[in-house]
Amino acid sequence: MGSIADIHEKLVTKQVSCTELTKSYLEEIEKANTALNAYVCVTGEEALDTAAAVDKKIAAGEEIGMLEGVPMALKDNMSTKGIETTCCSKILTGYKPIFDAAVWEKLKAQNAVLLGKTNMDEFAMGSSCETSYFGGAMNPFDVNHVAGGSSGGAASAVGGNIAAYGLGSDTGGSIRQPAAFCGVVGLKPTYGAVSRYGLIAYGSSLDQIGPITKSVEDASIVYDAIAGADRRDSTSVGAKNGPTYPQLNNDIAGLKIGIAREYLDGVRDDVKEAVLAAAKVYESLGAQIVYFDLPILKFALPVYYIIACAEASSNLGRYDGIRYGYKTAHYNGTHDMICRTRSEGFGGEVQRRILLGTYVLSAGYYDAYYKKATDLRGTIIKAFNNAFENCDVILAPTVPMTAFEKGHATSDPVETYLTDICTVPVNIAGLPGVSVPCGFNAKGMPIGMQLIGKSFDESTILNAAYRYQLAAPENFKDTKWGVKL
Amino acid sequence: MTYELVSGFETHIELSTKTKIFCGCTTQFGGEPNTHCCPVCIGLPGTLPVLNKEVVRFAIKAGLAVHGRIADVAKMDRKNYCYPDLAKAYQISQLYAPLIIGGYIELSNGRRIRLHHIHIEEDAGKLIHRHGDTYVDYNRGGVPLIEIVSEPDIRSVDEAKEYVEKLQQVMRWVGISDCKMQEGSMRCDVNISVRPKGTEAFGTRTEIKNMNSITNIARAMEYEYERQVDLIESGGKVIQETLRFDDATGTTSSMRSKEDAHDYRYFRDPDLVTIHVPREEVEALRAEMPELPSEKFERYTEDYGIPEKDAALLTKYRSISEYFDSAIEGVKSPKTVSNFIIGQIFRRVETEADKEIFDVAVKPAQLNELVKLLDSGKIRNNLAKSTLEKMLDSGKGALEFISESDMGGVDEAALLELCKAAVEGNPKAVEDYKNGKEKAIKALVGNVMKNSRGKADARAAEEKIAELIRNA
Numbered sequence: 001m002g003s004i005a006d007i008h009e010k011l012v013t014k015q016v017s018c019t020e021l022t023k024s025y026l027e028e029i030e031k032a033n034t035a036l037n038a039y040v041c042v043t044g045e046e047a048l049d050t051a052a053a054v055d056k057k058i059a060a061g062e063e064i065g066m067l068e069g070v071p072m073a074l075k076d077n078m079s080t081k082g083i084e085t086t087c088c089s090k091i092l093t094g095y096k097p098i099f100d101a102a103v104w105e106k107l108k109a110q111n112a113v114l115l116g117k118t119n120m121d122e123f124a125m126g127s128s129c130e131t132s133y134f135g136g137a138m139n140p141f142d143v144n145h146v147a148g149g150s151s152g153g154a155a156s157a158v159g160g161n162i163a164a165y166g167l168g169s170d171t172g173g174s175i176r177q178p179a180a181f182c183g184v185v186g187l188k189p190t191y192g193a194v195s196r197y198g199l200i201a202y203g204s205s206l207d208q209i210g211p212i213t214k215s216v217e218d219a220s221i222v223y224d225a226i227a228g229a230d231r232r233d234s235t236s237v238g239a240k241n242g243p244t245y246p247q248l249n250n251d252i253a254g255l256k257i258g259i260a261r262e263y264l265d266g267v268r269d270d271v272k273e274a275v276l277a278a279a280k281v282y283e284s285l286g287a288q289i290v291y292f293d294l295p296i297l298k299f300a301l302p303v304y305y306i307i308a309c310a311e312a313s314s315n316l317g318r319y320d321g322i323r324y325g326y327k328t329a330h331y332n333g334t335h336d337m338i339c340r341t342r343s344e345g346f347g348g349e350v351q352r353r354i355l356l357g358t359y360v361l362s363a364g365y366y367d368a369y370y371k372k373a374t375d376l377r378g379t380i381i382k383a384f385n386n387a388f389e390n391c392d393v394i395l396a397p398t399v400p401m402t403a404f405e406k407g408h409a410t411s412d413p414v415e416t417y418l419t420d421i422c423t424v425p426v427n428i429a430g431l432p433g434v435s436v437p438c439g440f441n442a443k444g445m446p447i448g449m450q451l452i453g454k455s456f457d458e459s460t461i462l463n464a465a466y467r468y469q470l471a472a473p474e475n476f477k478d479t480k481w482g483v484k485l
Numbered sequence: 486m487t488y489e490l491v492s493g494f495e496t497h498i499e500l501s502t503k504t505k506i507f508c509g510c511t512t513q514f515g516g517e518p519n520t521h522c523c524p525v526c527i528g529l530p531g532t533l534p535v536l537n538k539e540v541v542r543f544a545i546k547a548g549l550a551v552h553g554r555i556a557d558v559a560k561m562d563r564k565n566y567c568y569p570d571l572a573k574a575y576q577i578s579q580l581y582a583p584l585i586i587g588g589y590i591e592l593s594n595g596r597r598i599r600l601h602h603i604h605i606e607e608d609a610g611k612l613i614h615r616h617g618d619t620y621v622d623y624n625r626g627g628v629p630l631i632e633i634v635s636e637p638d639i640r641s642v643d644e645a646k647e648y649v650e651k652l653q654q655v656m657r658w659v660g661i662s663d664c665k666m667q668e669g670s671m672r673c674d675v676n677i678s679v680r681p682k683g684t685e686a687f688g689t690r691t692e693i694k695n696m697n698s699i700t701n702i703a704r705a706m707e708y709e710y711e712r713q714v715d716l717i718e719s720g721g722k723v724i725q726e727t728l729r730f731d732d733a734t735g736t737t738s739s740m741r742s743k744e745d746a747h748d749y750r751y752f753r754d755p756d757l758v759t760i761h762v763p764r765e766e767v768e769a770l771r772a773e774m775p776e777l778p779s780e781k782f783e784r785y786t787e788d789y790g791i792p793e794k795d796a797a798l799l800t801k802y803r804s805i806s807e808y809f810d811s812a813i814e815g816v817k818s819p820k821t822v823s824n825f826i827i828g829q830i831f832r833r834v835e836t837e838a839d840k841e842i843f844d845v846a847v848k849p850a851q852l853n854e855l856v857k858l859l860d861s862g863k864i865r866n867n868l869a870k871s872t873l874e875k876m877l878d879s880g881k882g883a884l885e886f887i888s889e890s891d892m893g894g895v896d897e898a899a900l901l902e903l904c905k906a907a908v909e910g911n912p913k914a915v916e917d918y919k920n921g922k923e924k925a926i927k928a929l930v931g932n933v934m935k936n937s938r939g940k941a942d943a944r945a946a947e948e949k950i951a952e953l954i955r956n957a
Contacts, residue, residue: 077531078531079530079531085530085531087530092530095530097524097529097530097531098524098529099524099529101531196533197531197532197533198531198532199531200530200531201530201531201756203755204755204756205755231535232533232535233533233535233756234533234534234535234536234756234757234758235755235756235757235758310752311752311755313565313750314563314565314574314575314750314752317565317567317573317574317575318528318530318572318573318574320567320569320574322569322621323527323529323572324529334569334619338567338569358750361565361750361751361752362748362750363748363750366750366752370752374753
């Protein structure tokens with residue numbers, strides 16, 4: 001466990017050089033990626049260049065940072081200067097940004113070793129990673145199961161040990177859900193904690209970047225590194241309460257953990273049992289479990305799909321084939337060119353959400369759908385604020401089930417939308433949430449639980465998650481894939 | 486039946502901030518295509534807008550200039566439509582919570598054209614059609630605009646022209662835009678309908694898009710008024726549609742009907758935070774506001790007795806009024822200054838562009854000095870006039886052309902001596918005057934003026950001469 005600290009220790013004590021380490025990751029990617037399909041672009045050359053620079057520093061006796069020289073991966077919706085960034089969509093094939101996303105700027109400045117860009121649902125729209133133009137990423141616990149979505153590639157890569165950590169983005173669960181499916185840790189920070197500059201937008205008022213890691217302390221380390229206000233993102237305010245890492249391992253005796261009954265409705269038994277078992281673990285650690293009702297949760301899914309699709313329909317309007325990316329080969333005039341480009345360039349799920357979003361914003365429907373959804377959003381925020389009057393964190397399942405089998409999610413989109421029930425409320429309310437492995441089902445597929453905190457209270461949920469990890473290490477299992485340190 | 490024209494305007498004005506509304510690119514007009522651009526203003530994926538605070542300040546100034554109310558809280562919305570010159574496929578604008586509410590423009594006939602609101606937004610790029618291909622230039626994309634939306638209060642083409650001129654005047658005055666219609670930094674959409682005179686209900690309106698000169702606005706409105714009246718008179722109905730004006734033929738034609746109208750799907754832009762306008766900032770801007778043209782006009786006409794026509798000329802551009810204000814400091818009659826400016830200086834400033842700058846050879850302080858010489862009686866009007874011409878030629882001050890001996894006038898004793906000399910030296914004229922030829926005295930006064938080299942007061946001389954002859 002604690003892979004980032006382990007790697008850092010090995011580099012500093014010269015047990016392994018950064019170049020050797022990077023090479024072993026690149027070799028394992030080559031071996032595993034055919035099955036996992038976690039990476040859609042591998043940046044070996046850049047990785048080795050950075051590794052060489054880090055080795056030079058170590059050789060010169062210079063001190064290196066915790067993330068320096070640690071091989072990692074970025075979800076393919078984060079802009080990387082000169083490196084193709086496609087959102088796993090045909091429409092952005094060939095697009096190489098001319099600037100770096102704010103998060104990558106920060107990590108690059110710390111000599112993070114970028115192994116490549118990870119697979120995702122097209123434009124982050126999906127729950128299985130299978131809407132990716134490059135095909136879905138597979139689950140390292142069983143490649144007949146999906147890695148989840150939309151940050152499936154990152155979760156698969158981390159679970160499969162072909163990246164020490166990855167950055168994902170979470171609009172309605174896209175970090176936490178694949179983390180739960182792949183048996184790893186995923187943190188969706190408070191809206192505004194991490195700059196969105198350079199993150200290719202899906203639902204701008206919901207999107208947030210966060211880490212997918214092997215352990216809770218890794219999530220804390222990476223979160224601390226990427227959080228911060230950015231004047232290029234007006235909605236960013238940074239981590240208001242300072243770094244989380246020094247807050248880990250605080251005593252949780254007396255911590256009030258709330259469980260909203262509605263979060264357990266319709267959840268599969270094995271998942272429910274695992275989450276309730278985790279509650280027992282917390283009780284044994286001195287925490288207090290309080291049950292409460294959050295009836296407003298039944299509106300969370302429609303509110304989420306209306307707001308996310310409305311924003312997406314506007315955000316994705318710019319892909320018209322004129323300036324970058326895919327452009328249709330044959331057309332008759334500008335209008336026809338744009339229509340054909342978009343019809344050919346976007347996949348089915350993206351087109352469905354653009355249509356939905358366009359509909360809910362249309363004259364005559366705006367009040368009935370979009371306005372109602374934004375009003376309800378305010379009500380949901382208030383309901384969470386009220387809930388936090390009586391508890392410090394909320395414990396819930398991350399997903400009502402374990403990883404879907406291959407092809408299952410794409411057959412019925414609405415049924416798949418329903419599986420986002422546990423993750424979307426956090427995005428609607430802008431709250432932080434972390435998914436932590438809390439068990440396995442009969443087939444050995446991981447189960448995830450979610451700890452939800454107050455705004456900007458990442459410290460408390462990460463500390464609670466960390467205490468759980470120490471108490472139940474058996475739930476943090478490794479897979480057969482990748483680099484063994 | 487006589488019909489009344491009803492019209493409302495939507496006026497776009499480009500703000501002359503140094504940088505664009507959501508990024509640091511220059512707002513300079515022209516430039517090689519796509520050189521005043523960055524990832525933000527061409528809407529590259531992942532970029533985010535950051536509101537330029539200067540745009541808010543400029544818009545507040547515009548609002549104060551038209552007596553609008555500055556909102557405490559304003560928000561930015563997205564106006565979605567797909568066109569190649571709009572890089573994000575949405576324009577960031579304001580619908581639900583604009584920055585300025587209300588306001589008005591007062592016309593010379595005393596009518597007030599009320600404003601509905603003023604909002605801030607970004608401009609789009611431009612399409613260039615060449616050799617059968619279409620190219621896009623995004624230099625203008627993201628240039629800040631305000632849109633001034635009036636109520637349908639305009640009742641004639643002349644009112645419309647004056648409304649646009651007044652807007653142009655006041656926006657230039659407060660320094661927020663150059664309002665050059667030919668360069669597109671001011672553009673109008675004209676809404677127009679007609680109704681039988683004396684009735685209340687509005688007729689169906691049409692909207693003429695993108696008018697770029699006052700002349701064309703007048704032409705288009707006249708044409709559209711006639712067209713709508715003819716249509717109604719012949720039993721037809723005006724249909725709500727968007728029109729374009731053809732400069733060459735002077736006619737309007739349909740761009741799109743109401744059914745084809747865009748559905749812009751406005752919604753709050755999630756990338757931008759609520760704009761809070763602190764009252765202190767508004768008050769600070771209010772304190773910095775120059776005296777407005779309407780206020781100056783009132784002062785000139787009411788306090789100084791300057792004719793309205795002249796006051797209008799003096800307040801057409803801020804630079805002229807500032808010149809005037811500085812030239813009248815401490816003078817007895819501001820009207821004299823106004824006469825010099827309009828009668829003489831204006832003849833040297835031919836174009837409107839030069840009038841707007843009003844950088845003339847004679848500085849206000851120099852004109853002030855000249856008028857004060859006149860005020861004190863040291864020089865006479867004729868000499869002042871001719872001196873001003875010399876000053877305008879050379880840029881030199883009045884004292885360069887007026888010698889000590891020209892000044893000081895002629896005192897009582899000297900005047901008496903001069904008059905005596907004139908009477909004694911011109912017996913013929915004296916005789917004629919005595920015989921009832923009143924005009925003959927003019928020759929005697931002329932003699933005094935000549936011998937005093939223009940310094941003598943002609944009227945005083947005439948009185949003195951008449952008295953001498955009577956008493957002889």
